[in-house]
Amino acid sequence: MPTTETEFLHEVAASEYKYGWETNVEADTIPKGLDEEVVRLISAKKEEPQWLLEWRLRAWRHWEKLAANPSEAYPRWPHLTYTEPDFRNITYYSSPSKKPRYESLDEVDPELLETFERLGIPLAEQEKLAGVAVDVVLDSVSVHTTFKEELAELGIIFCSFGDAVQEHPELVQKYMGSVVPYTDNFYAALNAAVFSDGSFCYIPKGVRCPMELSTYFRINQAGTGQFERTLIIAEEGSYVSYLEGCTAPMRDENQLHAAVVEIVAEANAEVKYSTIQNWYPGDNEGRGGVYNFVTKRGICKGDRAKISWTQLETGSAITWKYPSVILKGDGSVGEFYSVAFTKGQQQADTGTKMVHVGKNTKSTIISKGISGGRSNNSYRGLVKINKGAERARNFSQCDSMLLGDRCGAHTFPYIEIKNPSAQVEHEATTSKIGEDQLFYCFQRGIGEEAAIKLIVNGFCKEILAKLPMEFAVEAQKLLDIELEGSVG
Template identity: 70%
Template sequence: MAAAEDSNNNLKELAEKDYKYGFYTEIESESAPKGLSEEIIRYISKKKNEPEFMLEFRLKAYRHWLTLKEPDWAHVDYQKIDYQDLIYYSAPKKKPKIESLDEVDPDLLETFNKLGIPLEEQKALSGVAVDAVIDSVSVKTTFQAELAEKGIIFCSFSEALQKHPELIKKHMGTVVPYTDNFFAALNSAVFSDGSFCYIPKGVKCPMELSTYFRINAANTGQFERTLIIAEEGSYVSYMEGCTAPIRDENQLHAAIVEIIAHKDAEVKYSTVQNWWPGNYEGKGGVYNFVTKRGVCEGDNSKISWTQVETGSAVTWKYPSLILKGDNSAGEFYSVAVTNNYQQADTGTKMIHLGKNTSSTIISKGISAGYSNNSYRGLVKTAKKAINARNFSQCDSLLLGDKCGAHTFPYIEAGNKSSVIEHEATTSKISEDQLFYCLQRGIDMESAIGLIVNGYAKDVLSKLPMEFAVEAQKLLAISLEGSVG
């Protein structure tokens, strides 16, 4: 692993070459003026023709946000954000209502084709319905009609506000209240769009649902909100992907995801997060400050989070689960790769409230370059959560001697019958394994790619097929140039 200088020369090239999503599309967009105020919030709400309760919710959140301080406890270091220098609403100019794809801005269509997310249904991956969100606004949701036949609602958050306000009013903010944290309050005040998904009682969703988030405009914060409700006995697998153009300045992404699983329902939520991570010197990149939480409301319900995090300059994200129903189960599978100057502080919270609840945490962190990668997780069993079970495995792999890998688990046991196990290891990539690969004629970079993918396999195997292949490639690309 010598010849650090040589590889350094290639780093710049590699870092930018391999982020194939770094382009910017000239799309005519309509933006709110910079800055944040009640006025701006009213503007957003009006623009979106929202019901009164929504505006009230936003204003309450905004007023609460004003009382909060930006948190600083995470193991990340970034330049303070000037919240008055951001644009809180930017939307592609579009015709008021899109009935067919012919009406979608062709530049936009092209953008998504380039991203590998065709919005034409006949070209789309079979079995995946996509909600495409650019900057802050959902532009197109595919396969809506097919889904509607089963009673499944899958549409943009704005559309849901118009068509199903009662569902939103009932559930929004029940899992992540606006008082939850600084960024949740900010999102609750200014969120512009996102995805909404409702699976009725007893329905198994026949296809993967997917939201694709794209930041395009400059100086724009992206604040979307996803709400998934799985009624009794239903099932849905949901995927989320993200990219952003290469820009020198930092972009803020502060999203909220809320999931509610009722009795016997199961929700699988997969994320491949590939926001622009900044260049090899750590310039630019997305600040990814996300609050994701699910609640297993009913007995025997199950929610699982799977995430592959390769992007963003700074990630601050803890997809969590509240296991309320008896026998409910939660899972968290994560691979987080950091290279160059990326910083990730990610993990999960498993709050066991119901009887016989169980949770599994598998986290694989891979650090390279000058990056810092932290796992932070809480496992808590309440007094009434008798026979709660948790197993956590958090491994870190270090590539190179300039990076850091950190593990911060918190375990709080509140009753005598819980069994909680946490294991973690930190190590470097094995020289023996590398040599074995080299001896078979596999070069250093491919060898590292192979070994790292093998290391992350437990998590990758949890991803839906469509995502798994992409994620594997992404992993190898993210680490290119990390070892000379």
């Protein structure tokens, strides 16, 4: 008799993380630990202006206060069980020490290039074939930016956060912290104090960005927390599609990742933000793995602005992430499309917040959770209709699929309505991957592993279809790899 899918998933869970290696690039790392000196050191290393140093210090003081009273400040409400990171035992800054800027690919450390090749994202090919401008963030400092000039002709700024601070300080100063203030939460405060680098993107009025903008993140320095900061500003009537994809090498100790992403969309602007997250999830006993505590938020500032979040989350030991939209402008639109896959001992608590402020605002939430092994997968979402949000509409759909019988799927929807004209719909389903569905596949000669891939991919299809084309292919490949085991 065939093995059950539970056994299959045990084998899947036992399969090794495919992107687990370490690049031996010489690095410039400051000592472990966090105090005011570290914050000053980071700022000095990056040659930052005084206003930014002061902002960091305010954030750091705020975080210190929070950290002193962890039972109040620390987010303990998620459906997650883990040991809180030791913030004094983390390295807060690391950058490849060999010449950090390159004029051409020839100057880039060959080993670094090989790393990207192994990830399946050869820069050189992407430049020529895909027409994708890639701002590669390896640990903390951007090492290569392509298509910058082409974009510059349109007035689009796409660069590292550090470069933006130097070259466009007025924009950074105006918008940084305007969507996610450092007082927002514990991790947002930490990020504001010690953020190393990230991406900056500015689309001028009426400009449609002609290519997908993408950033590949990678945690590479042992024990290095990564604190990215991304800021996207879409001026009136502009459009941009931004991609973020991540893989990380294997680690024994937990790695903390606390990123902040802020999006500002002015009237009639549209921002599409897509993520593939595939960080090291830890081994089968739950050792190691990335702790992913991310604050992502966008504001539809002007009328009829639109922000869409699409994510495929397969990695990390712990995921705590709620990409949100504040629908301030009248008629603005917020969307959240998510696939979260957990296996082994992974835990994910992810969802979104849609805050309706303006009139005739509309939000859509579609979340697909798939849990295998002994993992726990929670959807947590807030739909808030403020008093002035006349005729706001929301549709939410949360589907969970269980692979096996030792995993968990949970749904925590919160709905707050302060305007009687609101229309809010919520649908939720939980199903176990059907014995009937599997048998139907077997009977047509499709083996167990292929059948599970087929059914899971089908379950996620409507979300994966929201990703830009080349990303969708990568996403499906990634899901297949995640589902792979040693069956057959």
